[in-house]
Structures are given as structure tokens and as C-alpha cells.
Amino acid sequence: MDDRTPGIRPRQSLWRRLDLAARHGFPALSTIVLLLVATAPLGLPGQAQLQQALTLCAVYFWSLFRPVAMSAPVVFVIGTLADLLGLEPVGVSVFVLLAAHGMALRWRRPLVRQQDGERQGLLAMWAAFVPVALFAAAATWALTSLILFTLLPPAPVLFQFVFSVALDSAYSGLFTYAHRGVANPESA
Amino acid sequence: MRQALARLMLPLLMAASFGMMLLFKADLLLAEQARTSLGDVLAPIYSVIAPPLMRVRAGVGEVVDLWNMQDELVRLREENATLRRWQAVAMALDAENAALKANLHWVPDAAPSFVTARVIDDAGGLYARAVLLAIGPTVSGGKGAGAPGAGGSVSKGQIALDAQGLVGRVSEVGARSARVLLITDLNSRFPVVLERTGVHALLVGTNTSRPRLMYWPEGSPPVEGERVVTSAEANAFPAGLPVGVVHYNASHMPEVQPFARLDRLEIVRVFDYGLRGLLAPEAPADKAGDRPAMGRR
Numbered sequence: 001m002d003d004r005t006p007g008i009r010p011r012q013s014l015w016r017r018l019d020l021a022a023r024h025g026f027p028a029l030s031t032i033v034l035l036l037v038a039t040a041p042l043g044l045p046g047q048a049q050l051q052q053a054l055t056l057c058a059v060y061f062w063s064l065f066r067p068v069a070m071s072a073p074v075v076f077v078i079g080t081l082a083d084l085l086g087l088e089p090v091g092v093s094v095f096v097l098l099a100a101h102g103m104a105l106r107w108r109r110p111l112v113r114q115q116d117g118e119r120q121g122l123l124a125m126w127a128a129f130v131p132v133a134l135f136a137a138a139a140t141w142a143l144t145s146l147i148l149f150t151l152l153p154p155a156p157v158l159f160q161f162v163f164s165v166a167l168d169s170a171y172s173g174l175f176t177y178a179h180r181g182v183a184n185p186e187s188a
Numbered sequence: 189m190r191q192a193l194a195r196l197m198l199p200l201l202m203a204a205s206f207g208m209m210l211l212f213k214a215d216l217l218l219a220e221q222a223r224t225s226l227g228d229v230l231a232p233i234y235s236v237i238a239p240p241l242m243r244v245r246a247g248v249g250e251v252v253d254l255w256n257m258q259d260e261l262v263r264l265r266e267e268n269a270t271l272r273r274w275q276a277v278a279m280a281l282d283a284e285n286a287a288l289k290a291n292l293h294w295v296p297d298a299a300p301s302f303v304t305a306r307v308i309d310d311a312g313g314l315y316a317r318a319v320l321l322a323i324g325p326t327v328s329g330g331k332g333a334g335a336p337g338a339g340g341s342v343s344k345g346q347i348a349l350d351a352q353g354l355v356g357r358v359s360e361v362g363a364r365s366a367r368v369l370l371i372t373d374l375n376s377r378f379p380v381v382l383e384r385t386g387v388h389a390l391l392v393g394t395n396t397s398r399p400r401l402m403y404w405p406e407g408s409p410p411v412e413g414e415r416v417v418t419s420a421e422a423n424a425f426p427a428g429l430p431v432g433v434v435h436y437n438a439s440h441m442p443e444v445q446p447f448a449r450l451d452r453l454e455i456v457r458v459f460d461y462g463l464r465g466l467l468a469p470e471a472p473a474d475k476a477g478d479r480p481a482m483g484r485r
Contacts, residue, residue, distance in 0.1 A: 008453035036230070036234075036237070037237065037241070038232065038312070039236060039310055039311070040234060040241050040308050040309060041238075041306070041307045041309060041310045041319065041452075041453065041454070046315050048310075048312055048313050051313075052313075052314060054482055056379065070196045071197070072197045072201050073197065073201065075201075076201045076204070076205070079205070080208075081226075083228075084222055084223050084226045085226070085309070085366075086222075086311060086312060086313030086314075086316060087259075087311055087312055087313055087316030087317075087369075087373075088313040088314065088316055089208065089209060089212065089320045090208055090209065090211065090212040090219055090222070091205045091207075091209035091210075091211075091212060092209065093207070094201075094204075094208060095205040095206065097203060097400065098198060098201055098202050098205060099202070101198070102198050102202075105198075124292065140314065143209070144314070144315050147209060147213055148315070150374075152315055153395075156314045156315065156395075157314060160314060182360060182373035188437055
């Protein structure tokens with residue numbers, strides 16, 4: 001791609017380019033597909049919370065491990081999509097997801113170094129997710145209340161907080177393989 | 189230079205998200221148009237992914253059904269016995285009604301036209317209750333056969349019912365999709381009649397599974413277990429559509445348990461009663477401002 005660094009690298013064939021593009025696009029695309037599936041009428045209890053929690057976990061996870069693929073503009077697009085799919089005030093999810101992205105970027109270095117080293121890194125990552133989810137729930141509640149100019153009951157966002165913390169461990173457990181395998185540009 | 193730009197990107201986009209909140213708060217039509225066009229784009233995609241998901245859901249449902257079969261059977265037998273008794277009553281009443289109508293030169297109500305549409309998306313959120321319907325000719329299987337002469341067109345303010353009762357009203361219509369605001373949404377409020385006492389009241393959505401009854405006349409509180417039907421007041425609904433039954437919650441507030449299975453809607457019928465009395469329901473953002481004036485005593 002760039003010729004500034006010397007070294008041997010494979011020829012830029014069409015397949016290799018496609019492969020690279022797919023690996024770069026995987027975080028954003030998988031998040032969007034999960035978001036669409038989560039909004040389908042599955043009749044699950046707490047599906048609204050699932051949808052919010054899923055995007056939050058995805059943005060946090062990929063911001064930690066693939067900040068290039070899950071960049072701020074990508075987060076912006078995902079947030080807009082999530083807001084427009086639901087009936088909530090547009091812009092709230094965008095802000096919350098961007099904030100989660102920012103927090104993940106800030107804590108990225110210590111967390112990821114630990115992750116590469118040992119297994120307990122996953123636990124540290126999860127612990128670091130708790131304040132992110134707490135902030136997301138609080139911000140969602142506060143901003144929605146402010147925009148609708150009504151004091152909304154905090155129960156749904158509290159449930160969402162618990163739900164996203166629980167979901168995050170499952171999500172990172174599952175997508176750790178993806179991030180090492182199919183979504184890794186270095187193994188293209 | 190490039191790094192500085194990347195560092196600036198996040199604060200800039202965060203500011204943009206606040207701008208979006210303000211913009212969509214100020215211009216409600218824009219939010220509606222954006223949602224409608226997104227719904228139109230996604231409707232074909234949803235129509236493709238819906239059948240396999242439905243199959244999964246049906247499979248899960250079957251397992252649950254098998255589990256509950258014995259209880260269900262007992263319940264159904266009891267219900268059947270009750271229904272047989274009521275059937276006799278209904279037939280007698282029907283005959284009497286026909287005889288009375290014949291004597292009164294009764295002008296029958298016009299049969300409303302309707303379209304049947306598949307629910308393709310749970311379009312609510314943490315603080316909203318709505319579903320997205322697939323309508324229009326581009327979606328195969330999305331539109332069933334309507335009544336003879338049905339135009340097949342869905343428009344704002346039309347009324348959605350499932351097999352059991354009232355679901356909600358159409359709030360946005362696009363080329364391939366339409367959004368139905370459920371009766372449980374925070375912004376849904378419409379006049380109802382309590383069937384036994386004939387008392388009028390307002391049914392107000394609270395985002396929970398049961399909307400709340402409000403503004404009944406003093407001295408005649410709703411009775412537990414009473415049937416609630418729509419009222420023709422304010423000319424938004426035809427009279428007598430089944431809504432649900434009265435249920436007092438733990439804090440002694442009268443609520444209505446809807447007949448419609450709002451948590452698992454699959455197919456709804458959208459009726460055109462030709463009523464234009466009330467403004468169509470709007471997206472939640474307009475809460476603070478103009479709430480449509482409802483018929484009250």
C-alpha cells in the first residue's frame with residue numbers, strides 16, 4: 001500500500017484487496033447486521049435494551065481492538081442508524097456511542113497490552129466497561145428526558161446498564177476470535 | 189497535520205451529535221422523513237431476513253407450547269365451556285337485534301376497507317413503542333388480500349388491529365413501509381368507553397405493557413375486569429373496537445390489559461374508517477408542544 005517502509009509484501013491482487021477491505025469492514029458491518037437483526041420483530045423480552053446494549057458493546061470492543069476500523073465517523077454512522085431505526089430522539093445514541101468510543105480510546109493502551117499478555121486482560125476490559133455502560137445509561141436517560149422535557153422513569157436504562165454489562169462479556173468472548181481471525185488485516 | 193485532524197474528529201462529531209439533537213427537535217418533519225426513507229430502504233432487507241427469523245421464533249414458541257400443553261388444555265376446556273354458553277346468548281341477542289333493527293329502519297354502518305400487513309421491525313426503543321409494517325407492491329407476501337374494493341393504500345391516522353384487538357394508529361407512511369404507534373406508547377392517548385358502566389375515559393400510554401385510564405367522571409371509577417372499547421368521541425376511532433380489560437395495578441391505578449398481543453405482533457390489519465377527526469399521532473419529540481386536544485367532558 002505505501003512504499004515508505006521497506007520489506008517483502010504480497011502482490012496487490014484483486015483478491016487480496018477484497019480480503020483486506022472485508023477485514024477492515026468487518027467491525028462496522030457486523031455491528032450494523034447485528035443491529036438490524038436485533039430490531040427485527042423477534043418478540044424477545046427486553047429487545048429494546050438488547051438493541052442498545054449490543055451497539056454499545058460492539059462500539060466499545062472494536063474501538064479497543066480496531067480503532068482504525070471503528071473510527072469516530074463509523075461510530076457516528078452507526079449511532080445515526082440506531083437512532084433512526086427506533087423512535088427515540090435522534091442524536092442521543094450518536095452522542096452516547098461517541099463517548100464510549102472516546103473512553104475506549106483513552107483506556108486502550110493499558111487494557112490492550114494486558115489483553116495480549118494474559119487471560120485476565122479480558123476481565124480488566126470488562127471491568128473497564130462498567131463505567132462506560134453506567135455513563136451510557138445515565139446519558140441516555142438524562143438527554144432523552146431533557147429533549148422530551150419529561151422526567152422519564154429510570155428503570156429501562158438501569159435494566160439496559162445491567163444488560164449491557166452482562167452482554168459485554170459474551171460479546172468480547174465471542175468476538176475476540178473474530179478480531180484475531182477474520183477481522184485481522186495482518187493475516188490477510 | 190493528519191494526526192491533529194484525527195484528534196479533532198471526536199470532539200467535532202460529538203458537537204455534531206448535539207447539533208443533530210437540536211435540529212431534529214426543532215424540525216420534526218425532518219426526523220419523520222429520515223425515518224420513513226430509512227424504513228423504505230430497509231423494508232426489502234427485512235422482508236428477506238424476516239422469514240428465517242420467524243421460523244426460529246416459531247420453533248422456540250413450539251417448545252414453550254409443548255411445555256405448557258397440559259395447563260393449556262385444561263384452560264381451553266374451561267374456556268370452551270364458557271364460550272358455548274356465551275354463544276347461545278350471543279345468537280339469541282343477534283336474532284333479537286336483527287328483529288329490532290328491522291323495526292327501526294336501521295341504517296347499517298359502512299364496512300370499512302382494510303389492508304393486511306406484516307410487521308417487519310420493532311421500531312420502538314427504550315422510551316417508545318412502535319412497529320414498522322411492510323406495505324406496497326414491491327414487497328412480496330407483505331400485503332395480503334384486503335376487503336373487496338380495498339384501495340391497498342395506507343395513510344396517516346388509520347387504525348391497526350390484530351386478531352384480538354386494537355394495536356395503534358399509523359403515524360408515518362413511506363413508499364414501502366408504515367410506522368404504527370402502539371397504544372402503549374407514551375404519546376398515545378385516545379378516548380375510550382368502559383363497556384359495563386358506559387363511562388367515558390382517556391386511555392394514556394405509559395411505555396409499559398399496560399396503558400393507564402385517566403379522566404373518568406368523578407364517582408364512577410372503572411370496575412376491575414370491565415371491557416374497554418374505543419369511543420367515537422373526537423371522531424378519531426369508530427365506536428366499539430375492543431381495546432382490553434380494566435386491571436388495577438399494585439398502586440391502585442386503573443390500567444388496561446390490551447387484548448392485542450402487542451409484544452409479539454406478526455400481522456396486523458390496517459383499517460380505513462374514513463375518520464379525520466384527530467391529528468395523526470406524531471413521533472415522540474413533539475411531546476412538549478402541541479398535544480392534540482382530545483374529547484373530554
